[in-house]
Amino acid sequence: MLVWSKQFINSSEPTLLCGDLNIAHTEDDIWNPSGNRRTSGFLEHERQWFSRLLDAGWYDLLRIHEGLRKGPYTWWSNRGRARELNRGWRIDYILANQAAKDLFKSAEVMRDGGLVVSDHAPLIVDLEM
Numbered sequence: 001m002l003v004w005s006k007q008f009i010n011s012s013e014p015t016l017l018c019g020d021l022n023i024a025h026t027e028d029d030i031w032n033p034s035g036n037r038r039t040s041g042f043l044e045h046e047r048q049w050f051s052r053l054l055d056a057g058w059y060d061l062l063r064i065h066e067g068l069r070k071g072p073y074t075w076w077s078n079r080g081r082a083r084e085l086n087r088g089w090r091i092d093y094i095l096a097n098q099a100a101k102d103l104f105k106s107a108e109v110m111r112d113g114g115l116v117v118s119d120h121a122p123l124i125v126d127l128e129m
Contacts, residue, residue: 009057014100025050029090058095065107072109075120094125103127
């Protein structure tokens with residue numbers, strides 16, 4: 001994906017790379033980092049791959065909006081009361097090239113306020129076109 005996505009990084013067209021990437025990039029992106037070091041989605045080589053994606057020129061819009069802090073999470077296990085206790089992972093992303101980042105206004109995880117139909121929460125960004 002890194003090789004494929006490079007064609008969009010320097011485009012003058014605003015481009016977003018969105019989806020469930022199944023990687024909690026940093027310790028701020030997972031509720032229990034120490035207990036998940038050997039868990040797929042938080043393995044060191046996966047996190048390094050994600051860092052290379054950002055180093056190539058993609059911007060993590062939710063992290064830009066939220067700053068360096070714990071969460072917000074986008075996925076919770078269906079076991080126990082993970083969602084209720086906010087013991088989650090941030091594995092869903094909206095990444096932007098520079099052209100899209102220049103239009104970026106805000107980002108939000110829609111965790112509450114309605115019917116829960118998935119173990120993921122929608123991630124929404126506002127771009128001023």
